Amino acid sequence: xxxxxxxxxxxxxxxxxxxELRCNYSYGATPYLFWYxxxxxxxxxxxxxxxxxxxxxxxxxxxxxxxxxxxxSFNLRKPSVxxxxxxxxxxxxxxxxxxxxxxGTLLAVQP
Amino acid sequence: xxxxxQSPSNKVTEKGKxxxxxxxxxxxxxxxxxxxxxxxxxxxxxxxxxxxSAPDKSGLPSDRFSAERTGGSVSTLTIxxxxxxxxxxxxxxxxxxxxxxxxxxxxxxxxxxxxxL
Numbered sequence: 001x002x003x004x005x006x007x008x009x010x011x012x013x014x015x016x017x018x019x020e021l022r023c024n025y026s027y028g029a030t031p032y033l034f035w036y037x038x039x040x041x042x043x044x045x046x047x048x049x050x051x052x053x054x055x056x057x058x059x060x061x062x063x064x065x066x067x068x069x070x071x072x073s074f075n076l077r078k079p080s081v082x083x084x085x086x087x088x089x090x091x092x093x094x095x096x097x098x099x100x101x102x103x104g105t106l107l108a109v110q111p
Numbered sequence: 112x113x114x115x116x117q118s119p120s121n122k123v124t125e126k127g128k129x130x131x132x133x134x135x136x137x138x139x140x141x142x143x144x145x146x147x148x149x150x151x152x153x154x155x156x157x158x159x160x161x162x163x164s165a166p167d168k169s170g171l172p173s174d175r176f177s178a179e180r181t182g183g184s185v186s187t188l189t190i191x192x193x194x195x196x197x198x199x200x201x202x203x204x205x206x207x208x209x210x211x212x213x214x215x216x217x218x219x220x221x222x223x224x225x226x227x228l
Contacts, residue, residue, distance in 0.1 A: 042221050044154075098159065098167070103151070
């Protein structure tokens with residue numbers, strides 16, 4: 001069955017530290033992969049997406065993600081976290097007209 | 112703004128009552144999606160509308176849930192005889208066109224937080 005897994009429910013990092021949020025997918029073929037961010041009380045905002053080609057994709061707000069087929073992963077990274085990055089992050093995958101979302105990772109940023 | 116608008120933002124109702132949730136997509140967007148976000152879980156796909164095509168209802172959890180989209184624009188999600196397990200945030204998204212999800216990104220509204228007492 002198609003699935004998207006985010007193994008980390010909650011992560012805390014210090015402001016200025018680097019960040020990596022994990023995402024693993026299970027699909028028969030390479031899916032289309034996305035990262036969304038959700039601030040409290042708001043909808044989801046698209047950070048970046050991967051379809052094919054270059055496996056390192058750049059997104060908004062200084063985020064990037066790398067697609068690794070051998071590991072079935074699409075981890076989100078940021079070299080230096082800002083306090084405003086505190087939010088919940090969702091990885092999602094799709095092959096047709098539907099998106100399958102992971103359960104999310106809640107990011108806390110310490111001063 | 113010109114984003115996806117959902118109303119109400121919060122809804123509290125008693126078990127057994129019917130509720131209607133509204134979504135106004137971005138003007139010109141032909142595809143519209145409803146998702147449910149329960150506490151501690153990811154987003155669960157509910158239903159998808161694309162233009163005048165028959166909607167994809169494969170994610171609706173029971174026959175108490177229904178949705179319609181009038182005039183290819185505004186959509187209403189109706190939950191009949193609500194149960195406590197229906198408590199969740201209901202998110203609506205729209206995209207410029209449907210088909211494969213990668214063609215056009217989905218733009219999300221802020222959601223309706225539904226609480227069933």
